[in-house]
Amino acid sequence: MTRRILILGGTGEAVALAERLHSTPGIDVVSSLAGRTRAPNRPQGDMRVGGFGGAEGLARYLREARIDAVIDATHPFAARISTHAATACDTTAIPYLLLLRPPWIRQTGDRWAEVDDVSAAADALAATAKRALVTVGRQELHAFARLRHIHLVVRLVEPPSEPLPLADCELIVGRGPFSVADERQLLTKHRIDTVVSKNSGGESTRAKIVAARELGLAVVMVRRPAKRAGAVFGSVEDALKWVSATLA
Ligand code: NAP
Numbered sequence: 659m660t661r662r663i664l665i666l667g668g669t670g671e672a673v674a675l676a677e678r679l680h681s682t683p684g685i686d687v688v689s690s691l692a693g694r695t696r697a698p699n700r701p702q703g704d705m706r707v708g709g710f711g712g713a714e715g716l717a718r719y720l721r722e723a724r725i726d727a728v729i730d731a732t733h734p735f736a737a738r739i740s741t742h743a744a745t746a747c748d749t750t751a752i753p754y755l756l757l758l759r760p761p762w763i764r765q766t767g768d769r770w771a772e773v774d775d776v777s778a779a780a781d782a783l784a785a786t787a788k789r790a791l792v793t794v795g796r797q798e799l800h801a802f803a804r805l806r807h808i809h810l811v812v813r814l815v816e817p818p819s820e821p822l823p824l825a826d827c828e829l830i831v832g833r834g835p836f837s838v839a840d841e842r843q844l845l846t847k848h849r850i851d852t853v854v855s856k857n858s859g860g861e862s863t864r865a866k867i868v869a870a871r872e873l874g875l876a877v878v879m880v881r882r883p884a885k886r887a888g889a890v891f892g893s894v895e896d897a898l899k900w901v902s903a904t905l906a
Contacts, residue, residue, distance in 0.1 A: 672731035676701035716746035834862035841869035
């Protein structure tokens with residue numbers, strides 16, 4: 659009997675997981691993306707794009723699409739979809755796994771100021787920075803609009819469809835993985851004194867944190883929002899083991 663798995667995506671892990679499950683006999687995989695990125699990395703297997711309409715809409719989708727298990731491989735900062743997914747799986751009694759990569763841990767030599775959200779990151783910058791690399795994504799950039807005397811180098815995965823809402827800024831478009839050597843060069847070339855980052859964890863964007871440490875630069879690190887505990891695994895391999903055990 660073929661079993662159908664929904665992967666909630668938007669991360670490299672989701673793409674890797676879809677590839678592995680797509681080549682597993684007896685499993686159909688459908689990946690779901692929010693639709694924020696115009697040219698996302700396309701996962702193997704079926705794909706759907708766009709919100710479900712909250713937890714209720716997702717529960718309806720799970721029933722209609724005859725989903726047997728949900729793997730939530732969304733980004734550590736995508737908290738709403740994870741809450742909805744956990745609730746929808748409770749309602750429908752469908753197994754739910756949260757695949758959450760471990761956060762980066764502060765190491766000797768790191769000059770981190772940890773803050774709770776992007777708005778607090780802007781406050782922290784206002785107090786100390788002159789030239790900052792901002793890598794928090796597009797959606798919350800408005801928090802930096804009031805920093806009129808700080809030069810902001812903003813890195814996004816795609817060119818924005820509208821001008822950035824910032825006074826003194828420069829745009830860089832780039833998608834990880836990045837190397838430490840390239841990140842060092844970027845930070846040096848732009849004379850950056852502070853890096854602003856979400857604590858996304860993972861390898862793809864870790865290099866900027868290593869480069870900042872090596873160059874002795876400050877980092878304003880945004881802590882993760884809480885995601886619901888339950889079945890939580892940190893790696894694609896562990897998620898695959900969960901699938902075998904759950905759908906056996
Ligand atoms: P969010 O705040 O948790 O979700 C907002 C709404 O977007 C959800 O309620 C849901 O709409 C829809 N949504 C989110 N992820 C979805 C998915 N995989 N499939 C279908 N609908 C989805 O999420 P976000 O922070 O805006 O992130 C959106 C997407 O970008 C996520 O898939 C995430 O993995 C990816 N991403 C986020 C970040 C980040 O820093 N937040 C970074 C990299 C990638 P409905 O309620 O209508 O279902």
